[in-house]
Amino acid sequence: MEAFSEDIKMYFYENRLKTFEGWPFEENCSCTPQNMAKAGFIHTPSDNCPDIAMCFFCLKELEGWEPDDDPEKEHKSHSAACQFIALKKKVEELNVEEFFKLQKERHKFQNIKSFNDDITKFEDAANRRRAEILKTAKGEE
Ligand SMILES: [Zn+2]
Numbered sequence: 001m002e003a004f005s006e007d008i009k010m011y012f013y014e015n016r017l018k019t020f021e022g023w024p025f026e027e028n029c030s031c032t033p034q035n036m037a038k039a040g041f042i043h044t045p046s047d048n049c050p051d052i053a054m055c056f057f058c059l060k061e062l063e064g065w066e067p068d069d070d071p072e073k074e075h076k077s078h079s080a081a082c083q084f085i086a087l088k089k090k091v092e093e094l095n096v097e098e099f100f101k102l103q104k105e106r107h108k109f110q111n112i113k114s115f116n117d118d119i120t121k122f123e124d125a126a127n128r129r130r131a132e133i134l135k136t137a138k139g140e141e
Pocket residue numbers: 040055056057058059060075079082083084085
């Protein structure tokens with residue numbers, strides 16, 4: 001049950017909003033923490049990029065936000081397949097059946113993402129190995 005509630009935590013606005021500590025756009029702009037969280041985003045900053053946000057559902061990451069960017073519009077235009085931003089109801093209003101259908105779709109995005117991460121890791125490892133082989137081959141000349 002613990003793992004389950006952790007997994008669905010970000011379906012709820014308040015939990016997403018809490019992630020926006022240190023978000024660079026607070027006032028007089030469209031992409032406030034409130035609007036970002038409403039549009040499904042969570043704040044996932046790194047050392048170099050303080051303004052990365054990711055949709056908890058489709059895992060689309062967006063950075064380089066401008067004060068006038070509308071989070072909902074940006075989300076829709078960069079991730080047309082995201083069912084969360086396309087939801088007509090609030091999460092609290094979904095019935096169990098609707099929620100599980102949504103959760104199934106979300107897992108597809110997670111699978112694609114972890115698949116792509118694996119591919120990247122494999123390519124990195126293969127490139128390193130090729131470079132080592134090349135070095136060895138040159139050393140033998
Ligand atoms: Zn999304």
